[in-house]
Amino acid sequence: MDNSAIQTLEAAAQMLMAPPQMVTSEQRHQAESVFLEFRSTKNPYQLCREILEKSSSDYVLFEAAGLLKAALIREWTLLTESDVSSLREYLLTYLLRKEAPPFLREKLLQTIAIIIKRGSIDDGGRERKNLIAELEKIILSSPISHQKLACSLILAIMQEFAITVKSADVGLIWEVHFRLKKSFEALDLKRIFRFTVGVLEQIVRSGLRPEGEQALLTKQLLTIVETVLCWSHVSPLLSKRLIGAFEAIYESDTAPALRLSLSWRDTIMQPELLALFFEIHMYVRSNPDLASPSLTCLVQLASLSGVVVSASNLKQQYLENYVNSFLNMMAYIQPVEREMLGISDIYRRLIQFFSPAMIAATPPAFLQNLTTLTCHCIRGSVIEEGVNDDTVWRESLNKFLHSWSSLVHESDGYSNETLMNPCIEVFNTYLQSRLAPPDGTRPADTEEDIKDELEEDERKLHSNVLMTIGAIARKAPAHCCHVLFTLLQDRSKRLESQLQLMHMGKLPISGGGHLVTLFEDLHWILMITGHFLAVDCTEGETVMIPSEIIHFSLRENANIDASLRYLVGETTNTDNVDSVLKLIGEIMRINAWECAALEAGLGSVFSPELSATISWLLKIWANSYLMPQASVYSEMSPILACAFGRGSRGVSWVVSRLAGRAAACLRHHAAQPAAALHATQLLTTLAHSHHKQNPLATCEEFLALLQWEAAGCNLPGELRKELHRAFAIAATYAEGDVRNRLLSSTVSLQEKLMNLINMESDTEPVRNMLADTLDCFIGITDGVLEVGTMDEQFMMLIGALDKIPGIIFRYHNYPGVVLPALNLLAKSAKRMLHSVQPQNVNKYVHLYI
Structure with a gap:
């Protein structure tokens, strides 16, 4: 090929790369045609060699490298063994003697890897073995630039053999891809690992700091080991689709567990190997680019599983070697922020892949380090929330707490006595991090923080962390219950004092800004208390009182009468009072103070977030404690049964207070979405079906709320929907006069619907009222849990549903009305079509005909 042809390609490249105003569309089209013709060149190997040697255009070099790769795949069967070998040797020599641009180097390395993979079909991996040996010599004895190139080629070969599902563009069928991968795993993977680890050991022993070119080489070696x-060691018995799913996991943030074959046992079980990996990390940890792959290696080694450690004694031996090396490293370093994710992952993997009994047999320093690091992350995460958008501390804390969650829920792991003090330390640290000074270390909130808290539901935002903190606290119930009670009692008295001063006019309502800290403290104490006492869950799910709470109450063996009197506020004497009831009693007092403040016109002062x-x-709490089903408990505390069991005096008192609370919040906090919504959800929880014998239906506070709604309250549509849902649930199981009173809300709603339909005016307020009314019927539909043949609720719902076709026809241009109407039909289908009565199904289906 003469120089004029290269000049033609370079000129065409200049046309394609030039700014639009510098060339005409015809010139650009001609340039594109030149390269389209170039890409279809047959037997282009000599041509591409000359371009690589002579051209100075990056675009032309890139096209030549692409053509080499495409031609190899396309014409492989036409090439002789000597042609392929000559091309491979030329490309490697070219890269070793020339400083090629990164894009060109990567493309040519990939081409060499494809040659090796395709050749392995015929020679059984002979050329691959020879090339790896050649690359090993280069790494051991050549200039550092050549060493880095050799590492890059090893990585390219590994990439080509690893991701079999994504390697279909080299012209091989799936079965061949898989066979080649398994051959590479059997013959070369362990060899590459052992060699690379040996080179890393030499680098560590050299004592040279990982800087400049040395750091770049070290990173490539670490990447090979990583x-x-x-x-992804995948079984050949799996289908291509399943293997593809495994490889998607491989490419995700979380790599699969390290599952090695028996042939690896002589390598991976050496204690010196694990110790070396921790030495390597200590050597590179000051360099963030090197610390990341180094930590990934340690995390992967923590997940060793499969046949290589199938014998329990081998697994125990490996864990001992790993933990000893890990603890030796931790004794010499103070982990920095960027290491926390990796270290938390190490704990998570060890606890996940080794049995609880094995973990419990580790040295005490293992648990103590976990405790110290968790507390460190708690402090860091709280600071991180208010300073920046980084999430390193919070992600690390989540992983540490994932480990704690496993530890505190395993029955055959650490004993309760062993876990108690570490759990107390974690609980105290978290509690202190959420309280303002002097009791805690929470930073002062800025106006922006307060705004963010109002916009975000912190109960959801922190729910996973709080659930684990609650489980940790239940491992030391006496300590945690006492601390929470003491804090609540103190804050309750402060709240009482401040509200009374405001009510008497001795403290201006406008000067209530100093209450923000008190409200924030109470907000966090109550969230932690909630997760300590009960398990948050989906509404309607049967949740038991935590066994630790029951056992704690049984061990206290407090006086029942004294405990009940303290609960209802007849006495403030805490002698011989059950600690759980003391805590619940204090919560009920705080609830009472809020309700009193709302009724006294101090609603603007009280925090809606705290409400x-x-x-x-x-x-x-009500979901677990009110009227527990005795049949699901192996043992029950007599005090809890007397206070909250079916038919007890405590149940009526509690339900009355909680219904009164919901009513007060809806009347005075209707403009606060979170406060009002949680109040209505409290009502539906009280009314739900597993509380069939609860006294809510006859509770005067609940019935007064029903009358308030029927009289035309100004609640937003979403709240009214939830309110009617609670009415419908309660009505389902009520009887006689009480049932009729509850059904009166549906009657009022039905009359309102008819009045709106019969109105001649078609204004936006009318449409809004119609949409709200349809939403309320959706709430009723959700609440109707059992439907009888002549059930009044069903007949009233059918009456409303019968009007839906006319509503859709009349308001078909108004999505705000049509969507609630269609939603009502859809919700009704779910309820009505599950009815055991064929007449109900037929009536409903008739609406669609």
Whole structure:
């Protein structure tokens, strides 16, 4: 090929790369035609060699490298063994003697890897073995630039053999891809691993700091080892689709577990190997680019599983070697922020892949380090929330707490006695991090923080963390219950004092800004208390009182009468009072103070966020404690049974207080979405079907709320929907006069619907009222849990549903009306078509005909 042809390609490249105003569309089209013709060149190998040697255009070099790769795949069967070998040797020599641009180097390395993979079909991996040996020599004895190139080629070969599902563009069928991968795993993967680890050991022993070119080489070597340890060892029995799913996991943030074959046992079981990996990390940890792959290697080694450690004694031996090396490293370093994710992952993997009994047999320093690091992350995460958008501390904390969650829920792991003090330390640290000074270390809130808290539901935002903190606290119930009670009692008295001063006019309502800190403290104490006492869950799910709470109450063996009198506020004497009831009693007092403040016109002073938290706590507590089903408990505390069991005096008292709370919040906090919504959810929890014998239906506070709604309250549509849902649930199981009173809300709603339909005016207010009324019927539909043949609720719903076709026809241009109407039909289908009565189904289906 003469120089004029290269000049033609370079000129065409200049046309394509030039700014639009510098060339005409015809010139650009001609340039594109030149390269289209170039890409279809047959037997282009000599041509591409000359371009690589002579051209100075990056675009032309890139096209030549692409053509080489495409031609190899396309014409492989036409090439002789000597042609392929000559091309491979030329490309490697070219890269070793020339400083090629990164894009060109990567493309040519990939081409060499494809040659090796295709050749392995015929020679059984002979050329691959020879090339790896050649690359090993280069790494051991050549200039550092050549060493880096050799590492890059090893990585390219590994990539080509690893991701079999995504390697279909080299012209091989799936079965061949898989066979080649398994051959590479059997013959070369362990060899590459051992060699690379040996080179890393030499670098560590050299004592040279990982800087400049040395750091770049070290990173490539670490990346090779990381790739081996993250290798997806997949069974040949799996289908291509399932293997593709495994490889998607491989490419995600979380690599699969390290599952090695028996042939690896002589390598991976050496204690010196694990110790070396921790030495390597200590050597590179000051360099963030090197610390990341180094930590990934340690995380992967923590997940060793499969046949290589199938014998329990081998697994125990490996865990001992790993933990000893890990603890030796931790004794010499103070982990920095960027290391926390990796270290938290190490704990998570060890606890996930080794049995609880094995973990419990580790040295005490293992648990103590977990405790110290968790507390460190708690402090860091709280600071991180207010300073920036980084999430390193919070992500690390979540992983540490994932480990704690496993530890505290395993029955055959650490004993309760062993876990108690570490759990107390974690609980105290978290509690202190959420309280303002002097009791805690919470930073002062800025106006922006307060705004964010109002916009975000912190109960959801922190729910996973709080659930684990609650489980940790239940491992030391006496300590945690006492601390929470003491804090609540103190804050309750402060709240009482401040509200009374405002009510008497001795403290201006406008000067209530100093209450923000008190409200924030109460907000966090109550959230932690809620997760300590109960388990938050989906509404309607049967949740038991935590066994630790029952056992704690049984061990206290307090006086029943004294405990009940303290609960209802007849006495403030805490002698011989059950600690759980003391805590619940203090929560009920705080609830009473809020309700009194709202009724006294101090609603603008009280925090809506705190109000929502109180309702949320009472909701999840009621879901577990009110009228527990005796049949699901192996043992029950007599005090809890007397206070909250079916038919007890305590149940009527609690339901009355909680219904009164919901009513007060809806009347005075209707403009606060979170506070009002949690209040209505508290009502529906009280009314739900597993509380069939609860006294809510006859509760005067609940019935007064029903009359208030029927009289035309100004609640937003979403709240009215939830309110009617509670009415419908309660009515389903009520009887006689009480049932008729509850059904009166549906009657009023039906009359309102008819009045709106019969109105001649078609204005926006009318349409809005119609949409709200349809939403209320959706609430009723959700609440109708059992439907009889002549059930009044069903007949009234059918009456409303019968009007839907006319509503859709009349308001078909108004989505705000049509969507609630269609939603009502859809919700009704779910309820009505599940009815055991064929007449109900037929009536409903008739509406669609």
